[in-house]
Amino acid sequence: MFVRAYLRASTKEQDAQRARAELEQFAAEQGHKIAAVYVENESGATLKRPRLMELINDAHEGDVILVEQIDRLARLNHEDWEYLKRLLAEKNLAVVSKEIPTSYMALQSRESTGFTDAILRSVNAMLLDMLAAVARKDYEDRRRRQSQGIAKAKSEGRYTGRSKDHDKRRIIASLLRQGLSYTEVQNTAKCSRQLIANVAKELKCPTEAS
Template sequence: MFIRAYLRASTKEQDANRAKDELIAFAREYGHKIAAFYTENESGAKLERPQLMQLIDDASDGDVILVEQIDRLARLNQADWDTLKRKLSAKRLSVVSKELPTSYMALQQGNSSEFMESVLRAINDMLLDMLAAIARKDYEDRRNRQMQGIARAKAQGKYKGRGKDMEKRKIIASLLKSGHSYSDIQQTVKCSRQLIAEVSKASKPISSSI
């Protein structure tokens, strides 16, 4: 059995590795080491996340996926959550979350009877579904509040949209001036090629015709 930790944050501004040391300590409490970490900055409302899919591809039958909370794994709608569960079930992968004590049984092999393990597994599956549903509802509630706030701001003429990250643009402009390639800048600044192109275009002097 290998333990594979999955760490996720929704945006590039957030630290997806925030809970890494906490998960290492948690696994150590049960006499285990984490074999691999899969980290990404992607929305939990998306099913097709590169690192999550890579984790499932890499995993062998019976491996454990360790997460800080279920919402780190998914904020999926019901159809996508069912799809993810089928992917996990196909390899008999167990999800262990610090917020779900009944999931710890995956780390305690041989400590209970087959009957008790079956009972705990059924309870854990039910709680896992419940926490996934709560995570999705929390995501939808926050989205709705955000949209309502935007609608009110627009009605009052106060909505300006998301402001430009001027500090990031200054860094991109400096790297462009130094001759760095788009790929180098993407890797360094963690931004899109579109943004680099915008900064490049804005930095070019406007030619005047006589």
């Protein structure tokens, strides 16, 4: 059994690896070491996540997928969530989340221990479904509130589109002027390469070769 950690953030400006040290510590407390880490910046509302699919493809029968919270794994609609569960079931992959204590049993022996084990697995499956549904509802509620806020701002003539992160852009601009490479700027400012390229274009700095 291998433990494979999955880390996700919705946008490239967010730090998808934020919870990595916490998950590594959690695995160690359970007597395990994380064998592989899969990180990506993609929406949890879609199955078009290359690193998640890579994890499932790499996984062996009975491996464990470790996540900080279920919403890191999925904010999927019902149909997509059922499809993802089928992919996991085909390899008997277990999902372990710090927010579901009953899931910790997957980090112990994966062999059946009788009636109690069956009950815990059933409870864990129900909790996974419930938390996935809650994550989806939270996603839909936030999208609806965002749409309502934009519609109201437009009607009042106050909508100006998505605001730029001026403080971060100033930091990036300063680093670029100092001659730092894109990689050095990215590591220092904790930002996407696309944002660096945008700031460089505004400064009319040479773009980095791809």
